[in-house]
Amino acid sequence: MAAFRGPKVPKVWLWRWRRNPLRRRSDVLEAWIVLVAWALTALGGVFTGLLAAQSVENGLARQRAEWHSVRALLNKDLPKSTASANDADMVWAKVHWTTADGSPHAGQARVSVGSPAGTPVTVWTDADGRLVTKPPTPSQARLRAALVGVLVGVSGAGVPFIGGRLVRGRMERRRMAQWDEDWQRVGPLWGWKTG
Numbered sequence: 001m002a003a004f005r006g007p008k009v010p011k012v013w014l015w016r017w018r019r020n021p022l023r024r025r026s027d028v029l030e031a032w033i034v035l036v037a038w039a040l041t042a043l044g045g046v047f048t049g050l051l052a053a054q055s056v057e058n059g060l061a062r063q064r065a066e067w068h069s070v071r072a073l074l075n076k077d078l079p080k081s082t083a084s085a086n087d088a089d090m091v092w093a094k095v096h097w098t099t100a101d102g103s104p105h106a107g108q109a110r111v112s113v114g115s116p117a118g119t120p121v122t123v124w125t126d127a128d129g130r131l132v133t134k135p136p137t138p139s140q141a142r143l144r145a146a147l148v149g150v151l152v153g154v155s156g157a158g159v160p161f162i163g164g165r166l167v168r169g170r171m172e173r174r175r176m177a178q179w180d181e182d183w184q185r186v187g188p189l190w191g192w193k194t195g
Helices: 025-066 138-190
Strands: 070-073 092-098 104-112 120-125
Touching: 025 138, 070 104, 092 120, 104 120
Parallel strands: none
Antiparallel strands: 070 092, 070 120, 092 104
């Protein structure tokens, strides 16, 4: 047996802005807070997400333009194998290279186990000759930018959304406290019997 739910009441859109003798100022204020919070949530989230994605993509494009591969040479022979390594393993080893201006540089790079001294290794450097990681490809950069954009956009949208919820919650608590005060004043009058 289904529970009686009463007649279906049509949903009235934008009821807080319609003229109504029961409408309170707090209803109108709450409606504006909801509207502003949702607008800032949607627009702020999209704007911050797009801005972050564009910034990341520009930074990665600058890396691709400025960073370049350099041929480095292994400093010393590496052992053929260790107890836990096999021939396919890579280890960190000291390498050296010369930049385009002729200045010598040294650092560490991943090299195959058992490589002899002088083995060429490709490393990536920035404009100052410092070791950097290989820059991402354009498709990898787009994926990273999209992921960062989504994360920043959701975070950016969360601020006005949570702020709006907090303001509405405070308004609701204030409204309930006001109703309690009104009921304390009016409630006892209803208990009196007439006649």
